[in-house]
Every structure is written in C-alpha cells, then in structure tokens.
Amino acid sequence: MLDLISHPADHVVAMKASGVVTAEELQHAIDAIEAAKRAHPKVSLMAELDDLRLMTLPALMKDIGYGLTQLGNLDHYHRAAVVTDQAWVKQIAHLEERLFKVVEIGTFAKSDHAAAMAWVGELPKGDHEEPEEDGYHGA
Numbered sequence: 001m002l003d004l005i006s007h008p009a010d011h012v013v014a015m016k017a018s019g020v021v022t023a024e025e026l027q028h029a030i031d032a033i034e035a036a037k038r039a040h041p042k043v044s045l046m047a048e049l050d051d052l053r054l055m056t057l058p059a060l061m062k063d064i065g066y067g068l069t070q071l072g073n074l075d076h077y078h079r080a081a082v083v084t085d086q087a088w089v090k091q092i093a094h095l096e097e098r099l100f101k102v103v104e105i106g107t108f109a110k111s112d113h114a115a116a117m118a119w120v121g122e123l124p125k126g127d128h129e130e131p132e133e134d135g136y137h138g139a
Helices: 021-041 056-076 086-098 110-120
Strands: 003-004 012-021 042-057 079-083 105-106
Touching: 003 021, 012 021, 012 110, 021 042, 021 056, 042 056, 042 110, 056 079, 056 110, 079 110, 086 105, 105 110
Parallel strands: 012 042, 042 079, 079 105
Antiparallel strands: 003 012
C-alpha cells in the first residue's frame, strides 16, 4: 500500500509505503510529484517505509520507467528523506545518494520522523518562493 501523507511545505511530496505497492498506487504518487514540479522550481520527497515487502511487477516496471525519465530532470529535486528501520532500504538509499549527487538523500529512523519532516521541508537559500525567506526585505 502506498498513500500520500500531508506535509506542511507545499514543495514536499510525502508518502507512506507498506506491504505490497501496486502500479495504481504508484501512479497516484507520480501524479503528485509531477504536479509539485509544475508548481515549484524545486521539490523534495519523503518516503516513510514501514514493513515494505515488495512492489507488484507492473509497479516495479512503472517505478523503473519513471525513474529513468527523471534522470535528465534531477535539477528539479532538492532532497529526499527516507524514514525506515529496515536496513536493506537504508542501504539502497545510501547507494542512490552516491549515484545521484544532485539530490540530497537522508535516511532517518522511524523514531526521527519529526526530524525527517523538518529536514525535507528546507529549501536551499535562493530557492524560496517568497523573497523574504531568502533574506530580502525590500529596498
């Protein structure tokens, strides 16, 4: 199961996955990511993975296909937070961080959920949609 969860920052697409993820559920998340990319210059992702066992074959193919289409668009992404206590998921996240240097990937234990929410919600200086957030207070 893959569900979108709320995050206070509009540029963050947050989701929670557990058990078996289907292609339909994954498409819902992809649609949310694409909508965020249209609305914001940088987006961040948060994935809370709780007892994730597997993806159906159509979901896995969709995930790989979508991932490949994003390789040329990595500059649209800022951070990805992975919240899990599953060691194998953390290892994959660390590998992805080494492969995709443009995107900051952080792994967090489930007990550090609040820290993950705060970290993924931050934008780099200069990428805020309100100039005041970057220190500009008028002329």
